[in-house]
Amino acid sequence: MTTQAVDNAITEEPLHCPGPESEDAGAGDACNSCNYQQFCSSNNNLPKVEDPDIQLIKDNLSCIKNKILVLSGKGGVGKSTFSTLLSFLLSSDPELNIGLLDLDITGPSIPKMIGTMSDKSNATLHMTNNGLIPNYVQDNLATISIQYLLPSLDEAIIWKSAKKETMIKKFLKDTLWNDLDYLIIDTPPGTSDEHILINKLLNKTQSVTGAVLVTTPQEVSLNDVRKEINFCQKVGIRILGLVENMAGFVCGSCNKKTDIFKATTGGGEALCNEFNIPYWGKVPLDPRLGICCDQGESFIDLYPESEATLKLVEIVEKLMDQCEI
């Protein structure tokens, strides 16, 4: 009798559990065998209350003019690099105020790339009565990342989704951004919890201005980006444009160009035509860019004449065309 009771208490959720917050809670096929069916279905009859955080997030973000998501289904294609460069470029106009929010909880790279980790004592966030004060790189460039809250660079965050969601909500509702012209939101790879949540929250408050997709030219990467486009369409995020990163490498000694990541299926351009998305062009692979990111320096300031910088300036102009100032 007692062992039976214990068994019941620790039963895991069935494989196809729709989740207690789902509309099918307690009504799915899998629910018939679940001990908590009654709980889930009774919960379902309660009037749905809107998440109280939504209003708070709405209030907090109301002073931001443009909110831009940087997305890619694939990892390591340069989302964080692009977000960093974009922020540096936009903030080179002293009239604009820029915020950079790093939502990659398990692999935050923004602080390192943007140079706020070089001075360890400075790499923290301060909590005040009014909220969280972001870390300022320049007078008009503020950043937020989970990295600032960790004791060391090596510390891992091993969190399940619910805990990550709490953190993301906190960043969205408690950060004192002040008046921003642009908020760049860097995301982790894939189409997982972080993406679902941020879209849900931002859509219910005021929808995001749009998303910039980043890809590399090979099919393996395009494949994942297709899924991301599919995700954006499913949840109704406008795609502002697609940037093809790491396209072509110019050998330093013979000046010949090689396509390291070969675009056998037409690359980003063909993908854009297929889905009818604006194509914003190719950014070439520049070894100096990687070094700048490692050292947290601004590539744009150091190499203003390089092909990559010129290309990025063009891309930022295209981005600004689609945003309100």
Place this chain on the structure above:
Amino acid sequence: MSSNNGKFKSINQTKNIILVLSGKGGVGKSSVTTQLALSLSSINNNKVGVLDIDLTGPSIPRFFDLEKEKILQGRQGWLPIEKSVLNRTNTLKVISLGFLLNDSKNDSVVWKGPKRQAMIRQFIDDVYWGDSPLDYLIIDTPPGTTDEHIAIIENLRVLENIQNINIKAVIVTTPQRISVNDVKKQINFCNIVELDILGVIENMSGFKCPYCDDCTDIFNKGGGEDLCKELNLPFLGFLPIDPKFVELIEQQNEIVAQNGSDLVSEYLKLSISKDFSKIIEEGKFE
């Protein structure tokens, strides 16, 4: 009490399970997984299985040119897709979420944590890997340290306790510090969950210009090696960027048909396979 108690699980008899991990995305986890599978299956008639648990961005189907395949349900469980290997008695079996999607090229999986965990449990419990046990099961993982990783470790722990299977991790990094930082987080994760690390592979370490043979370190060099020294881990070796390997993967259909061979023998022709065989020796996979 688990519903699968007492049920025969075909994964139980696997001799070695190798997890390919990296905190960073796009460093070549899937590429290393593929090369590991191809290299291991070319020696000693090993039976190799590949399990892709990257649910939101499965690339393994593309690497093996199996994008259109679908998983079938057999009497003993889900049947993995078999990659045909000519003139060899060994087998190469692949399973990935990509095989379960209707339109694996475009469909996205937008799932929350618990559902992804359940999917992984099913991949471990319900896949039938064949009558004779696998010599190696290589598991390709998504970037980060989140639900998928927790789920796979939890499920493998159970196996390890029952069957004493040899479970090890291989860490992949690129030479930049940005990547090494994320990889340190992954190593931290391995320590926390007490997962043995076989060693670290430094991928994308240098690029040989096909015109002048001059080697440029696009993403710097030595980051992985320094990391190993710092944390006292075995360093398995450097893997350069090889445009020929990318070409083979992207156009394997034509290349294989043209030469009337198969993916494994085409892979062995490339110079990168020699670099990789050194890694296999260094890591004592055999």
